[in-house]
Amino acid sequence: MTVHGHCMPALLLILFHIMPVAESSKMITGFAGDNVTLPCSYDTRKYGRVAVCWERGEIAVFTCNDEIIATDGFKVTRRTSPRYQLIGDLNQGDVSLTIISAEMGDSGIYGCRVKIPGWFNDLKNQVTLTIKSKYNRPFFFCF
Template identity: 45%
Template sequence: MFLTISSLLFFPGCTVSQMVIRGVVGQAVTLPCTYDVKNSRELHPVCWGRGSCPNSKCSNEILHTNGRQVTSQSSFRYNLRGTVVRGDVSLTIRNLNERDRGLYCCRIEIPGWFNDLKKTLNLQVDRGEWDLCDASFSLS
């Protein structure tokens, strides 16, 4: 049995949350993901992937860092614009299209068994709407 409240799911023994982010076709959107960094020894590799967070690593990986900088990315549209060495590993996706809709996983890889921090985000992509009533024309 489970009970859905807001975007939190409650199961006996565990809590899973999922944040919904909205973007518009053709625009950029940022999927937030941060962790606390007190000193340079606390920098951790991070991966971003499509789909929910698996037990380890990222499935369908789209970007990876070594804790200090991006080491791989599957497309120029994906990048980290925050300060990675301060724990801001939020993913920016440029030039959104409807195929970008769906789940994304941010995983901060912390040494040890089951220590990773995981965040699943649900990206909704809306079509940009043109309001033709705002257009003005003049003919001479």
């Protein structure tokens, strides 16, 4: 084995530690029973219509691991539940995820990956969702 063969795994290990996984990160709070939208968009004029996937958990380095919904850039191609919807205008790059009738178990980390062709070009957006009980909503009396 050549010296290059020994260096490649070390180089890849270094790259994985210094590469940012999420280019942007947001925190969203919603209430159980309400529809909740997690934002994600891209510039279709710059990138064209490209595939997008949403996943549960931390955004993986190369692909969507725990994929919950995906699009080919024109229409939804896969979804794990009818509660996951892309209601925005795909033509304009609005790939925000709407969770219909959110449940407490929907709380957690979600990742949106816009699959830009080429190595390490994907746009990544991570969202931390917290779902609260409707009974914890602030209540105001008007007199």
